[in-house]
Amino acid sequence: MAPSHHHKLKMLEQWRISPLPGSATLPCSLPSTYFDLLFYCFHPVQRLLFYESANLETELPKLKHSLSLALRYYYPLAGSLTRDSEVQKPELLCSQSDFVSLTVAVSRDDFYQLSGDHARDMARFHPLVPPLPASSGRQPVFAVQVTVFADAGVAIGTTVHHAVADGSSYTNFMKLWSSIHRLGELPAISTGLLPFLDRSVVHDPAGLRSIFLKDLQSLRGDPSLNAWDLTGVPDVQLATFAFSRDILDKLRRRATCKRKTAAQASPYALACGLVWAGLVRARGDSNRKKEHFGFVTGCRPRTNPPIPSNYFGNCLGICRVEAERSELVGDDGAAAATDAIWKVIKSLEEDAFRGAENWIRDVHDYAAKKALTVAGSPKLGIYEVDFGWGRPRKVELVSIERTGALALTETRGEKGGIEVGLALPKHEMEGFLSYFVNSLYNL
The missing domain is CATH 3.30.559.10 (Chloramphenicol acetyltransferase-like domain)
Structure with a gap:
């Protein structure tokens, strides 16, 4: 049996990061399109980005603020999916009380081994990515964990529900967040990184949403x-x-x-x-x-x-x-x-x-x-x-x-x-x- 590496991680703090308030009125929900329904039952996407030589003592307050500012634009990531057991009206719910969980931890594992190319024990990565725990019928869709490795660097772990964002949307968010953190509150960022949130641009002449909802219902419990x-x-x-x-x-x-x-x-x-x-x-x-x-x-x-x-x-x-x-x-x-x-x-x-x-x-x-x-x-x-x-x-x-x-x-x-x-x-x-x-x- 593979050795356990969970003891090498110590949780330090956890925050709820809300989108920085803006002047715009947020819509209360975004309907799931047929593209979203494709990934409704998929396991969340979990990524780790390893960075050398980041000093988290000075960077952490900036990380929290830049995340909050990035979420002003990408506020659906702070929302939650309806967990409708009948899968009849899947949608992404948004409100003024939304937040993203940000966890900070310290690891005694080997940063350079973990961030190598060679074959490594998969169990060593599990503690570095955050869970998406559901509560009271709501499913959070995004979480962040920052893990510090002494005198080496940090790993930023993210977990995102695939029914909310594909790789393109996720990467645009990460580029915006990192740009804000690197350059300040009002960076000269490309407007191409700002999200287009109007779901009406997804036309459905073939009625795929209805077909997919029926398929999801009929495949409930399928292993x-x-x-x-x-x-x-x-x-x-x-x-x-x-x-x-x-x-x-x-x-x-x-x-x-x-x-x-x-x-x-x-x-x-x-x-x-x-x-x-x-x-x-x-x-x-x-x-x-x-x-x-x-x-x-x-x-x-x-x-x-x-x-x-x-x-x-x-x-x-x-x-x-x-x-x-x-x-x-x-x-x-x-x-x-x-x-x-x-x-x-x-x-x-x-x-x-x-x-x-x-x-x-x-x-x-x-x-x-x-x-x-x-x-x-x-x-x-x-x-x-x-x-x-x-x-x-x-x-x-x-x-x-x-x-x-x-x-x-x-x-x-x-x-x-x-x-x-x-x-x-x-x-x-x-x-x-x-x-x-x-x-x-x-x-």
């Missing part, structure tokens, strides 16, 4: 999503695998030799293709004939008319990829996986909403099949979240332990690269690492 959850599995590890621009170029050349259609494959498809093929091998489930891969696509520019890029909420479509297992475990497995993913990406140019009425059922189906999925995106620019302490040393998406996803970010030191985070049982991690090293050696 499929739990198939991804590794909680309780012994020796789960978290590790990061970097794809430099040079490696991605070599992967493209190799894939093009095997599959002509892969010549135009995006870096996203190339990285995901190699990871998918490697995980299929590492898991070694030879009884499966088909393997499945799922990802989301940003729909803000794909709707008619387009939804503003700073729209706050979810605006993602579901994409499914299927391949023969025999192809993925063959000598050209990475090329076959890349080709299958790229074909689906290309099909989005025609219609990103084809089959959208099945999206909720698709998610449950893919979870039951333990499909590999994707969380995050290198396009989000999460390493640009700078509180004045420099760029993060490392960003980890801790919740992939619960959601069966690989985590994508941009690389830290080089433009055009991709980092992939994986949470796997130790034996699968060892198998994947061997595949990854050999694949790069043979490029």
